[in-house]
Amino acid sequence: MKPSGNIPGWWNAERMADATAHSDVTPSFVYDFAIVREKVAMLRAALPEGVGIHYAMKANPLPAMVAAMVGLVDGIDVASGGELAVALAAGAGHVSFAGPGKRDAELEAAIVAGITLNLESDNEATRALSIGERSGITPRLAVRVNPDFALKGSGMKMGGGAAPFGVDAERVPELVKRLIAAGADWQGFHIFAGSQALDAGAIADTQAATVALAARLANEIGVTPPLVNLGGGIGIPYFAGEKPVDVEAIGQRLGDVLVSRAPVLGDSEFAIELGRWLVGECGIYLTRVVDRKESRGETFLVTDGGLHHQLAASGNFGTVVRRNYPIAVASRFTSEPTETVSVVGCLCTPLDRLGDQVGLPHADVGDVIAVFLAGAYGASASPSSFLGHSPASEYLIGV
Ligand SMILES: *Cc1c(COP(=O)(O)O)cnc(C)c1O
Numbered sequence: 001m002k003p004s005g006n007i008p009g010w011w012n013a014e015r016m017a018d019a020t021a022h023s024d025v026t027p028s029f030v031y032d033f034a035i036v037r038e039k040v041a042m043l044r045a046a047l048p049e050g051v052g053i054h055y056a057m058k059a060n061p062l063p064a065m066v067a068a069m070v071g072l073v074d075g076i077d078v079a080s081g082g083e084l085a086v087a088l089a090a091g092a093g094h095v096s097f098a099g100p101g102k103r104d105a106e107l108e109a110a111i112v113a114g115i116t117l118n119l120e121s122d123n124e125a126t127r128a129l130s131i132g133e134r135s136g137i138t139p140r141l142a143v144r145v146n147p148d149f150a151l152k153g154s155g156m157k158m159g160g161g162a163a164p165f166g167v168d169a170e171r172v173p174e175l176v177k178r179l180i181a182a183g184a185d186w187q188g189f190h191i192f193a194g195s196q197a198l199d200a201g202a203i204a205d206t207q208a209a210t211v212a213l214a215a216r217l218a219n220e221i222g223v224t225p226p227l228v229n230l231g232g233g234i235g236i237p238y239f240a241g242e243k244p245v246d247v248e249a250i251g252q253r254l255g256d257v258l259v260s261r262a263p264v265l266g267d268s269e270f271a272i273e274l275g276r277w278l279v280g281e282c283g284i285y286l287t288r289v290v291d292r293k294e295s296r297g298e299t300f301l302v303t304d305g306g307l308h309h310q311l312a313a314s315g316n317f318g319t320v321v322r323r324n325y326p327i328a329v330a331s332r333f334t335s336e337p338t339e340t341v342s343v344v345g346c347l348c349t350p351l352d353r354l355g356d357q358v359g360l361p362h363a364d365v366g367d368v369i370a371v372f373l374a375g376a377y378g379a380s381a382s383p384s385s386f387l388g389h390s391p392a393s394e395y396l397i398g399v
Pocket residue numbers: 056058059077079098192195196231232233234273274275276277376
């Protein structure tokens with residue numbers, strides 16, 4: 001029997017009962033916003049006064065989720081023109097737009113909307129300036145910095161070497177001077193060094209290095225950055241043995257770093273941007289058992305869902321070794337495991353496995369399986385048209 005990962009502590013029998021009130025429609029994602037609210041309150045209590053929390057909406061771009069977030073956090077970070085439209089429709093006030101390969105139409109939409117563009121290259125800067133000039137609107141421009149360090153232990157490293165993301169730190173001062181000279185409204189720095197880290201010490205070290213880098217760049221430029229976006233990187237435990245990140249420890253270290261920051265950052269504001277930490281644990285993916293079969297001594301629960309909705313749980317979204325996401329029989333959530341089964345999807349590929357030889361209470365045709373940690377990089381990060389099945393329904397509850 002292989003471990004089925006850790007079920008996030010936010011999920012108890014009562015919460016599961018509320019969420020599975022929607023289980024007559026499967027496959028579906030259910031997101032409980034009450035969990036998001038609790039997590040944000042916990043993070044705010046941990047972070048130093050005045051450090052903003054931004055939501056990186058690519059983690060879960062469901063319009064209802066983004067609208068709920070607008071009322072809860074201090075900014076929405078978007079990564080495409082499509083996400084920008086969703087954020088604006090949700091009534092977002094503070095929006096910033098990062099991401100490589102922004103087209104002119106996307107730059108223009110951002111400039112017209114008056115949101116902050118996090119520039120990823122010199123070329124993008126030139127195009128943004130000329131769109132601003134042409135439209136008679138002063139563009140609000142920040143520079144995304146490709147730092148000269150990476151977040152240690154990060155699931156996805158995004159700094160320290162050559163990268164399609166951001167402007168290499170050593171070239172940033174010259175670019176910012178050019179933006180200011182061209183009359184742009186310079187908004188500061190965006191420094192993102194990695195994602196899905198579970199080591200509070202490594203995250204705190206990275207934040208300290210990020211503040212130091214911002215100070216070094218600002219001193220070279222000779223201007224105080226209005227905002228320093230410190231990036232994110234706080235991960236969530238997906239697999240057996242992993243532990244939640246100690247956000248209090250991170251907040252304390254960041255508080256110390258900010259109290260003793262360089263004078264050039266004295267009037268700067270600070271923010272962190274998070275996706276999966278905010279929403280990953282609030283979501284479950286519900287899928288119904290269509291067939292129960294034995295094959296050469298193994299039991300398979302064949303479900304009406306699969307990797308076309310929840311690619312990450314199948315182990316095919318940025319993981320090297322396939323490990324089980326936490327999984328349960330929704331209607332027997334509090335029951336002890338009695339058998340070892342593999343939960344598979346309905347796609348005709350051996351990759352479509354949601355749980356590999358996991359211990360579960362007995363489940364049969366018609367029972368609903370819940371796969372946890374489905375709130376981030378689920379529905380929108382899966383190949384939903386693969387094999388022509390219907391998309392999963394999505395429900396936001398607890399708003
Ligand atoms: C994807 C992304 C995030 C969110 O990452 P998570 O691991 O979901 O927290 C934050 N910032 C930027 C720039 C991103 O591209």
